[in-house]
Amino acid sequence: xxxxxxxxxxxxxxxxxxxKPPRTPTEIxxxxxxxxxRAIPAEDLLVIDYEGGGRTIVQLAPAFxxxxxxxxRLLANxxxxxxxxxxxxxxxxxxxxxxxxxxxxLPAGIVARPPAEYVRNARGLAIRPLGFPDPYAARVGYSGxxxxxxxxxxxxxxxxxxxxxxxxxxLDPDTGMGGELYAVIGHATRQLDRNIAVVGxxxxxxxxxxxxxxxxxxxxxxxxxxxxxxxxxxxxxSALGPAERPAFQYLAETSPTFTAYLDRRAxxxxxxxxxxxxxVDLCNAPVPVRRTPAR
Amino acid sequence: xxxxxxxxxxxxxxxxxxxKPPRTPTEIxxxxxxxxxRAIPAEDLLVIDYEGGGRTIVQLAPAFxxxxxxxxRLLANxxxxxxxxxxxxxxxxxxxxxxxxxxxxLPAGIVARPPAEYVRNARGLAIRPLGFPDPYAARVGYSGxxxxxxxxxxxxxxxxxxxxxxxxxxLDPDTGMGGELYAVIGHATRQLDRNIAVVGxxxxxxxxxxxxxxxxxxxxxxxxxxxxxxxxxxxxxSALGPAERPAFQYLAETSPTFTAYLDRRAxxxxxxxxxxxxxVDLCNAPVPVRRTPAR
Numbered sequence: 001x002x003x004x005x006x007x008x009x010x011x012x013x014x015x016x017x018x019x020k021p022p023r024t025p026t027e028i029x030x031x032x033x034x035x036x037x038r039a040i041p042a043e044d045l046l047v048i049d050y051e052g053g054g055r056t057i058v059q060l061a062p063a064f065x066x067x068x069x070x071x072x073r074l075l076a077n078x079x080x081x082x083x084x085x086x087x088x089x090x091x092x093x094x095x096x097x098x099x100x101x102x103x104x105x106l107p108a109g110i111v112a113r114p115p116a117e118y119v120r121n122a123r124g125l126a127i128r129p130l131g132f133p134d135p136y137a138a139r140v141g142y143s144g145x146x147x148x149x150x151x152x153x154x155x156x157x158x159x160x161x162x163x164x165x166x167x168x169x170x171l172d173p174d175t176g177m178g179g180e181l182y183a184v185i186g187h188a189t190r191q192l193d194r195n196i197a198v199v200g201x202x203x204x205x206x207x208x209x210x211x212x213x214x215x216x217x218x219x220x221x222x223x224x225x226x227x228x229x230x231x232x233x234x235x236x237x238s239a240l241g242p243a244e245r246p247a248f249q250y251l252a253e254t255s256p257t258f259t260a261y262l263d264r265r266a267x268x269x270x271x272x273x274x275x276x277x278x279x280v281d282l283c284n285a286p287v288p289v290r291r292t293p294a295r
Numbered sequence: 296x297x298x299x300x301x302x303x304x305x306x307x308x309x310x311x312x313x314x315k316p317p318r319t320p321t322e323i324x325x326x327x328x329x330x331x332x333r334a335i336p337a338e339d340l341l342v343i344d345y346e347g348g349g350r351t352i353v354q355l356a357p358a359f360x361x362x363x364x365x366x367x368r369l370l371a372n373x374x375x376x377x378x379x380x381x382x383x384x385x386x387x388x389x390x391x392x393x394x395x396x397x398x399x400x401l402p403a404g405i406v407a408r409p410p411a412e413y414v415r416n417a418r419g420l421a422i423r424p425l426g427f428p429d430p431y432a433a434r435v436g437y438s439g440x441x442x443x444x445x446x447x448x449x450x451x452x453x454x455x456x457x458x459x460x461x462x463x464x465x466l467d468p469d470t471g472m473g474g475e476l477y478a479v480i481g482h483a484t485r486q487l488d489r490n491i492a493v494v495g496x497x498x499x500x501x502x503x504x505x506x507x508x509x510x511x512x513x514x515x516x517x518x519x520x521x522x523x524x525x526x527x528x529x530x531x532x533s534a535l536g537p538a539e540r541p542a543f544q545y546l547a548e549t550s551p552t553f554t555a556y557l558d559r560r561a562x563x564x565x566x567x568x569x570x571x572x573x574x575v576d577l578c579n580a581p582v583p584v585r586r587t588p589a590r
Contacts, residue, residue: 091502092457118569133428135574162387162482171566186505187457187482187578191563194570207386207509210481214502268486271466274413275489279430281576283482 036255045237051230056205071178078107081234085227090220092186095209119155142253158198161283247292331550340532351500366473373402376529380522385515387481390504414450437548453493456578542587
């Protein structure tokens with residue numbers, strides 16, 4: 001009987017033999033030159049610290065939802081989310097957190113009813129096409145480090161891939177000022193594209209949300225008086241001291257490394273694979289992100 | 296400030312007003328006539344009971360991986376998995392369980408090296424097309440209650456959608472007799488299609504796998520001597536007494552209800568939605584499954 005220990009594990013193993021050129025997506029990305037990486041501004045990083053430890057970091061997308069992101073920065077800087085919680089976890093859908101407690105003081109400058117920043121025009125956006133068909137949009141690809149979809153009317157939206165962060169709202173559009181956010185923790189919920197403001201994505205610590213027990217009430221809500229996880233504080237990385245400030249980079253979609261990465265995602269041919277897929281869907285080829293390496 | 300309590304919740308709310316026709320996918324399925332449902336045979340249901348309680352049920356796919364499924368039935372009936380465990384949980388990828396402990400007795404009749412049942416020919420398969428493009432295959436759709444992909448060479452595979460169950464194997468194809476299985480717990484890992492034997496899908500209790508803490512070692516393995524969850528026993532539903540035997544049905548893809556369901560998945564227009572997607576991907580329109588209702 002064969003020794004099966006690593007099994008499927010091998011499908012993602014990233015241990016290059018000394019002399020071999022990089023073959024897996026992970027190996028390709030690890031070999032990227034410094035010039036392929038772009039710094040993420042500290043004011044675009046939302047740092048969520050949980051009670052009892054643990055941290056989730058969200059990259060914000062001001063180019064796509066500027067009013068919502070401005071609100072979120074004000075809320076973070078105003079300490080609005082201290083003592084809030086993750087209060088909804090629905091399997092294969094979303095984890096949702098924050099608060100809309102009317103007793104909390106809203107920081108000055110909050111736009112209570114932001115515009116419906118669900119799509120934006122394509123002006124100024126260079127989109128690197130994915131190169132494979134998409135069931136939801138006329139074309140999909142990457143722009144400024146984000147997975148995007150473009151529609152027949154020319155508008156562009158961020159996409160609800162795994163880890164995408166959006167703004168909870170009521171039935172009316174233009175509701176949802178940013179106090180309650182959700183992250184996708186299952187298969188991409190692309191039906192929400194163009195229907196909610198996507199404001200970012202989780203770039204570290206998604207497992208602290210995705211591995212939470214699912215809420216037992218309808219839609220993954222927790223029973224009254226109970227929550228999935230308590231949030232100690234939420235801050236922008238720019239509000240942290242230089243020594244403790246986390247720093248991240250994303251792989252530029254304009255880099256040759258990104259092209260090679262995308263090709264490997266679409267045509268895995270490392271040892272485990274017998275048949276190349278010959279394609280990949282947008283949400284299965286996420287933009288690589290890394291901690292900024294020490295110099 | 297608007298009352299935001301249900302928020303995104305409303306995106307999936309399924310509370311039809313008395314006089315309204317069904318509009319959401321859930322409402323459509325709830326209104327299906329009995330004739331739209333097909334019974335799942337009891338010998339196609341793998342019942343996984345955990346130590347300390349909880350149960351996950353997998354529907355097997357003998358039409359796609361007959362030798363592997365025959366092995367799995369023998370292993371279940373032989374008590375092979377008693378005291379095994381979920382030993383690997385990798386975020387946005389898979390939870391893996393079972394054992395390949397050489398000290399365990401293999402039931403008589405096991406095919407130690409099953410053929411690579413990664414695809415099958417299309418003969419005898421009626422495929423109901425999804426009707427939207429797919430980045431991985433020439434066409435995708437449903438057949439006999441399963442999401443399937445058909446390729447340019449005419450071959451057909453099951454697809455690695457959320458909940459899909461496959462057979463762990465070593466680098467060589469034709470390894471992996473079925474003792475170790477995995478379930479997809481994140482975005483569809485379609486790159487594995489045609490590269491591993493898919494033998495079924497989780498139809499109940501996926502959250503007992505997907506909400507487990509992620510393993511801290513490479514690829515989501517747990518530290519030596521530690522596991523995510525212990526498995527008390529695994530049985531076929533057909534081995535359970537009639538009173539305790541679970542029974543399920545799936546919605547036939549040939550039914551008018553399925554067509555209406557698919558249309559609603561692709562064109563959500565219930566109250567929360569502002570813009571219909573106009574399409575849906577295969578893994579975001581799962582085959583509806585339900586407990587067989589009491590007569």
